[in-house]
Amino acid sequence: MMLYRSYGVTLALVGAFALSACNPSTVQVPEHQAAPHIDVRIMETTDLHAYMLGFDYFRQTPTTQYGLAHTAALIHEARAQNPNNILIDNGDLIQGSAMGDWAAEQGVAYLENAVHPIMKALNYLQFDAANLGNHEFNYGLDFMFATLAGAEFPYVSANVFYAESEETAGKYAGAWGEPLVPPYVILERDFVDQYGAQHRIHVGVIGFVPPQIMRWDAQHLTGKVRVRDMVSAAEHFIPQMRAEGADIVIAVPHSGLRTYPEYPKFAEQASYQLAGVEGIDAILFGHQHQLFPGSPSYDNLPDVDNERGFVRGVPAVSPGYWGDHLGIIDLRLEQTDDGWQIIDSQVLVRAIDHRKDPHLERLLQSEQEATLTMLNEPLGQLEHRVSSLFGRVMPESALQLINDAQTWYVKQLQAEGSIPADLPVLSAAAPFRNGSQGPHDYTLIEAGEFTLGNLVDLYVYPNTLQVVSMSGAQVREWLEMSANAFTQIDPERSEPQELLARFPSFNFDVISGITYRIDPTQPRRYTNGGELINPESHRVVDLKWQGEAIRPDQQFLIATNNYRAGGGGNFPGLDGSTLVYASDAEVRRVIADYARTQTSEADGRLRVVTVKNWELMIPSEVSLRFRGSPSTAAQQIVQNTDGLTTIGLDEQGYALYELRAPQHTK
Structure with a gap:
């Protein structure tokens, strides 16, 4: 409530x-x-x-x-x-x-x-x-x-003015145009x-x-x-x-x-x-x-x-x-x-x-x-549930679907010659609905008919898709900023510790197409404002592409949204200068087109396979606590995830969870 x-x-x-x-x-x-x-x-x-x-x-x-x-x-x-x-x-x-x-x-x-x-x-x-x-x-x-x-x-x-206008001499004299x-x-x-x-x-x-x-x-x-x-x-x-x-x-x-x-x-x-x-x-x-x-x-x-x-x-x-x-x-x-x-x-x-x-x-x-008619337009049949219920602690299907659609779109751009075809394509997405506005503020789309209305649940904002070119070193810094989502964990402490920091879920980018691990025992490298405060610290480790360690000078194309590409969230290296393609296509439209294409090729079925490409490094004997969705779907995930247990409800109706090592699906 x-x-x-x-x-x-x-x-x-x-x-x-x-x-x-x-x-x-x-x-x-x-x-x-x-x-x-x-x-x-x-x-x-x-x-x-x-x-x-x-x-x-x-x-x-x-x-x-x-x-x-x-x-x-x-x-x-x-x-x-x-x-x-x-x-x-x-x-x-x-x-x-x-x-x-x-x-x-x-x-x-x-x-x-x-x-x-x-x-x-x-x-x-x-x-x-x-x-x-x-x-x-x-x-x-x-x-x-x-x-x-x-x-x-x-x-x-x-404080907002036309760019080409001159200093005025009239009512707003002295203003910036x-x-x-x-x-x-x-x-x-x-x-x-x-x-x-x-x-x-x-x-x-x-x-x-x-x-x-x-x-x-x-x-x-x-x-x-x-x-x-x-x-x-x-x-x-x-x-x-x-x-x-x-x-x-x-x-x-x-x-x-x-x-x-x-x-x-x-x-x-x-x-x-x-x-x-x-x-x-x-x-x-x-x-x-x-x-x-x-x-x-x-x-x-x-x-x-x-x-x-x-x-x-x-x-x-x-x-x-x-x-x-x-x-x-x-x-x-x-x-x-x-x-x-x-x-x-x-x-x-x-x-x-x-x-x-x-x-x-x-x-x-x-x-x-008219709005409800629009929302109920079917895009196909979803084979399995798609959710962001635990999107900040483990790979989740909601982010996988977004990243799959964005990757598909960018590879189309490569095929038509709009962007370099010889660079690997990665994709970044965040769990937009992850409890910030209440215990039921999570993406939860059950298997069955998949509609345009589900896209409102999956992707909240009218962002457009953009593509940036980043080096391996820049990709790592991107992920270091995302790792601010976690508090610093004391590996020697046996008492329960809070896992999630005060960090907007829409800034917790998960990047697909690579594998990596996040070590929350290390100090955060950046402030939430993007200031480098611990130059020697790295939470992101074992960063690999196709099983090989990523080189600092290795180049990638990354699908993201206009907010992130233009500097939203104060991520290092993302200030508009690395932009290589600015689409006018909303990400929701990209997902809808991807769903239509996939279902047309699979007898009307839309399948989302969650790739376990990142994980948290949790020290043995450490107990981590966080709050999340109290839904039945969340409890089903708990039953199938080793190290994850439900410990109760808080006064606001969120479920309280404990996470321990190892974190592997049964």
Whole structure:
């Protein structure tokens, strides 16, 4: 079960709101009465990832765990509690769910005559403004702009610009050329004070996107877009917003919370640093799929109050992902001789429940039906179960299928002369669904009919396939970075030790076509940021191709995705400079084409044979612990794997496992 909690206390609504129906001109403020004040409610959604409905596309069943239809019930409730409100979305909106995939498949031509279904939903809920997230760029600029054209509210982003534009002399003078969308917007709203009188309040909203979009979506953005550092953009534009009359300024960074010994410009996580920029009154952040206040990830950060929701004294909120929470910041503004001043603020995140908005569901009914039709297109019959249940501790069939498909595609490119035909082909894939978002967040596709919907389960992101050329030495460093997935094990310690480190599963690349072993008793060679910290340490050993030790100068072609090839994950040697082929084919499409080809040659059957090409080196007498899927399928794997046992369940519903040497399938 997902843990839902609420933090903070909502500002008490002044009884005088009942007077809001009065004619403001007839409202008399008694002499010697307190100065007028206004309670303003700011609401945030973030990282919705196209989950508009409470629907699990992996299992094709309704769910109360996420979905904007459930968040909508909280939005309606929060608005009823305070009519002085602003609703903002913080990006990563149009990519993620199968409905987002369906809309992207329709292309720009579809959007010339229709509104993107996600925009239909936000228009219905009357959002006031929205910020660009990094995933808005996944389908290219044409699709993004065609999508935004359907929005009945403004989009902002202060640090992304057209590459070819010159310094401007107009409204955004001094900026780095022409912005893709306005850097900020100043909303004019008539809000009601405690006496029932209306006041025109100017609410400034400024957005920011991770500069890393230039690597993650290089195939769409190179030569077309350039970015600024988020903090530098804030320092430039916020004084301008104040000069234009903004009474309050809301910063909306699609960025997480992280501290640094010294802030590196163009950092991905910059919300903490933005809180230090003068003139910001509230921060709505996201990107990390965490709750603030509340997530343990934000405990013990300096000047961060993870109970009340303040970052360096600034009220801030981050409401999770997929619409599982609504973020709220309540501000009390008091009228002074110097204008409206914030005299109090409180923060909370509200968890969704069984309630939902049926009108929103009806609004997207036709798109939902089309999405399910797309998902249920059969690709063949899968002979055996495909899963990622133990993908971070042993070879797994889900990664094997991805790597088989990518290898097949690259060998086709070799056959047609698009890339060198004389180099060995390897392939890299990661277990995207490996428990990061709950105990059932694992790829699990049972034997039987294999459909396009299964590809959503297998490969979460709309990455495109790319090919890089790497030396044997570079391949080893790639794997060394992947080996950060494991903690350092003490071979002399008899007490149980945690095996898995805090390392995203989508960065645990398994490379097929070679064999190797990982020794977790050695110190990690790199930090998660890609900094070499232990030059003498090597966790990756016995690295071989076709049974022979790989030479440092030996050359390989490696199939991977655009995120990794462009530098995503900070892997050494992967910064775009080793790219030899950039395909516009999504990896999911490559897998679908591979499945169709294989089934056509095998009487409709799709067979996946898991190659045991890598293993963990586990010292004898050492007990390693990790948590994983509690599914029946996982227990069947346990029964057939020597050294792997189930020891219970934790409070979040994950199964707890023990791993000992030897690790060999019975």
